[in-house]
Amino acid sequence: MPLKMDAAALNAFLDQAFEQVADDFVVEDVATDRLTVRLEVSDKHLRPGGTVSGPTMFALADVGAYLMTLARIGPQALAVTTNCAIDFMHKPAARTDLLGEVRLLKLGKQLSVCDVLIYSKGQEPPVARASLTYAIPPQ
Amino acid sequence: MPLKMDAAALNAFLDQAFEQVADDFVVEDVATDRLTVRLEVSDKHLRPGGTVSGPTMFALADVGAYLMTLARIGPQALAVTTNCAIDFMHKPAARTDLLGEVRLLKLGKQLSVCDVLIYSKGQEPPVARASLTYAIPPQ
Amino acid sequence: MPLKMDAAALNAFLDQAFEQVADDFVVEDVATDRLTVRLEVSDKHLRPGGTVSGPTMFALADVGAYLMTLARIGPQALAVTTNCAIDFMHKPAARTDLLGEVRLLKLGKQLSVCDVLIYSKGQEPPVARASLTYAIPPQ
Amino acid sequence: MPLKMDAAALNAFLDQAFEQVADDFVVEDVATDRLTVRLEVSDKHLRPGGTVSGPTMFALADVGAYLMTLARIGPQALAVTTNCAIDFMHKPAARTDLLGEVRLLKLGKQLSVCDVLIYSKGQEPPVARASLTYAIPPQ
Numbered sequence: 001m002p003l004k005m006d007a008a009a010l011n012a013f014l015d016q017a018f019e020q021v022a023d024d025f026v027v028e029d030v031a032t033d034r035l036t037v038r039l040e041v042s043d044k045h046l047r048p049g050g051t052v053s054g055p056t057m058f059a060l061a062d063v064g065a066y067l068m069t070l071a072r073i074g075p076q077a078l079a080v081t082t083n084c085a086i087d088f089m090h091k092p093a094a095r096t097d098l099l100g101e102v103r104l105l106k107l108g109k110q111l112s113v114c115d116v117l118i119y120s121k122g123q124e125p126p127v128a129r130a131s132l133t134y135a136i137p138p139q
Numbered sequence: 140m141p142l143k144m145d146a147a148a149l150n151a152f153l154d155q156a157f158e159q160v161a162d163d164f165v166v167e168d169v170a171t172d173r174l175t176v177r178l179e180v181s182d183k184h185l186r187p188g189g190t191v192s193g194p195t196m197f198a199l200a201d202v203g204a205y206l207m208t209l210a211r212i213g214p215q216a217l218a219v220t221t222n223c224a225i226d227f228m229h230k231p232a233a234r235t236d237l238l239g240e241v242r243l244l245k246l247g248k249q250l251s252v253c254d255v256l257i258y259s260k261g262q263e264p265p266v267a268r269a270s271l272t273y274a275i276p277p278q
Numbered sequence: 279m280p281l282k283m284d285a286a287a288l289n290a291f292l293d294q295a296f297e298q299v300a301d302d303f304v305v306e307d308v309a310t311d312r313l314t315v316r317l318e319v320s321d322k323h324l325r326p327g328g329t330v331s332g333p334t335m336f337a338l339a340d341v342g343a344y345l346m347t348l349a350r351i352g353p354q355a356l357a358v359t360t361n362c363a364i365d366f367m368h369k370p371a372a373r374t375d376l377l378g379e380v381r382l383l384k385l386g387k388q389l390s391v392c393d394v395l396i397y398s399k400g401q402e403p404p405v406a407r408a409s410l411t412y413a414i415p416p417q
Numbered sequence: 418m419p420l421k422m423d424a425a426a427l428n429a430f431l432d433q434a435f436e437q438v439a440d441d442f443v444v445e446d447v448a449t450d451r452l453t454v455r456l457e458v459s460d461k462h463l464r465p466g467g468t469v470s471g472p473t474m475f476a477l478a479d480v481g482a483y484l485m486t487l488a489r490i491g492p493q494a495l496a497v498t499t500n501c502a503i504d505f506m507h508k509p510a511a512r513t514d515l516l517g518e519v520r521l522l523k524l525g526k527q528l529s530v531c532d533v534l535i536y537s538k539g540q541e542p543p544v545a546r547a548s549l550t551y552a553i554p555p556q
Contacts, residue, residue, distance in 0.1 A: 017187065018186070018187070020183070020185075020186075044159070046159075047157070047159075048156065048157070053198075054197075054198075054201055054220050054223075055194050055195070055197050055198035055201060056194070058193075058194050058197045058198075058223075059192075059193075059194035059197075062193055062194060080227065081193050081227050082226065082227055082228075082389060082411070083224075083225070083226050083227070083361050083411060084193075084197075084223075084224070084225050085222075085223070085224040085225075085363050085502030085548060086222070086223050086224075087221065087222050087522075087523075087530050087548060087550065088219065088220050088221055088222070089221075089522060089523040089525075089530055090523070105504075105506060105534075105542065105543060105546055106504075106506040106507070106542065108506075110388055110413065111360065111413065113504050113506055113546070115532070115546060117522075125522070125523065126522060129522055129530070129532060129548060131502060131504060131546060131548060133360070133361060133411075133504065135388060135389065221528060221550070222500050222550060224363030224409060224502050226383075226384075226391050226409060226411065228383060228384040228386075228391055229384070244365075244367060244395075244403065244404060244407055245365075245367040245368070245403065247367075249527055249552060250499060250552065252365050252367055252407070254393065254407060256383075264383065264384065265383060268383055268391070268393060268409060270363060270365060270407060270409060272365065272499070272500060272550075274527060274528065295465065296464070296465075298461070298463075298464075322437070324437075325435070325437075326434065326435070331476075332475075332476075332479055332498050332501075333472050333473070333475050333476035333479060334472070336471075336472050336475045336476075336501075337470075337471075337472035337475075340471055340472060358505065359471050359505050360504065360505055360506075361502075361503070361504050361505070362471075362475075362501075362502070362503050363500075363501070363502040363503075364500070364501050364502075365499065365500050366497065366498050366499055366500070367499075
């Protein structure tokens with residue numbers, strides 16, 4: 001199935017609709033059922049010790065799965081997160097960008113479901129995993 | 140069972156250990172198995188339309204359940220969030236403080252479990268619910 | 279808001295639509311936003327040691343939240359579980375009925391959200407907690 | 418890292434320790450961080466319409482992630498499920514075996530974390546996804 005938005009279109013959408021966080025997140029790559037989003041880490045994301053905070057990892061998973069859904073349904077849709085389950089597995093490396101690797105598992109009429117693995121850039125294993133559901137409003 | 144930290148001690152701990160977010164959150168009340176924490180909403184928490192963002196609601200649930208656990212085990216412990224499941228149910232009211240009502244469901248040697256209902260201050264029904272697990276390091 | 283099904287109607291519905299599990303579960307009480315369902319424990323629910331298995335506790339939470347939703351929308355609706363997060367906190371007492379205490383947190387047009395505390399009958403604290411989402415098909 | 422139990426050892430363990438469900442589940446393949454487990458579907462797993470019930474899918478994810486953990490830590494350990502988040506995405510095919518594809522995401526001293534995709538055998542896309550945490554008792 002074709003994409004309705006590529007990486008450039010998703011980044012432009014982020015700039016326009018979510019300017020408060022657009023500087024934090026960059027879509028690096030998107031395909032039919034996969035998307036990679038990077039968190040450009042800065043001081044506001046950190047906890048004592050220099051590691052990225054839990055709410056920032058949540059935000060990365062949330063924006064990644066949201067943009068994966070929009071890549072398929074287009075920017076007109078007002079999808080809202082209804083549910084997220086997230087596991088924090090390892091401490092991220094200090095002051096290192098995070099990558100969110102998103103998989104689209106379901107794209108239905110009412111709901112989309114994605115999962116996300118979060119990595120400290122350049123390192124294994126993943127520091128967190130998340131699964132998210134979006135409600136897609138009636139067209 | 141007695142509390143090891145009261146509301147004043149928890150707020151002082153937040154100021155000292157998490158100064159980046161200490162201005163956002165205020166413990167209003169704490170008891171053996173319940174805690175109320177308030178988000179003082181400001182521009183940085185908002186999305187277009189003036190409602191509080193999902194990551195901010197996650198942060199409120201996370202800090203509330205963390206402080207509930209510390210209230211019982213004391214400030215020396217380095218508890219870390221291992222897991223959260225959160226449901227976003229309604230849009231919060233615009234520019235309105237949020238309240239997190241935390242229940243402590245389990246306090247074991249290795250793990251604590253809490254759930255949280257999040258309200259727009261002064262309004263029913265809850266806008267979100269969350270459950271969280273903390274790993275308590277060996278003493 | 280009025281109930282469309284009382285406890286007797288819910289138990290009759292269970293007998294008719296889910297005869298394979300109807301003997302296991304009994305609705306004891308239902309109100310506008312609360313429902314109590316009991317698992318009549320028998321050998322098939324047990325693990326070595328005589329405690330109720332995890333899948334059986336999941337089934338109790340699932341059927342309880344499903345019946346709570348039906349109590350409000352009526353038996354005609356084909357609601358399906360879309361999501362569950364469950365925490366297993368304590369071992370249930372051996373060969374003891376379980377009670378599921380369900381709260382209805384949201385009843386929207388597309389989705390309902392409930393949480394459930396599961397108890398070994400007559401004992402504190404809860405052995406498990408769960409939250410569940412149901413998709414309600416268009417009327 | 419080496420496996421402490423191969424597929425034959427895991428199936429033998431299931432026969433011995435969980436005889437009530439051992440006939441339902443077969444480990445087909447196991448590697449360092451992946452395991453495939455099959456549900457041999459029979460009448461007791463079905464709902465009206467011939468599709469596999471939600472609690473049975475939960476049981477498949479649970480046993481799969483448990484056996485993946487045991488494959489690495491060995492049969493002596495009394496791991497217990499502490500948490501599961503599961504999304505039901507599509508109706509399974511009628512009267513068709515289910516496959517659980519398990520990934521081990523973390524193996525720590527206190528906790529292991531797995532995720533699972535569940536498929537109707539021979540069909541895409543997955544019908545469900547789950548993530549699970551096990552508590553590993555002190556050695």
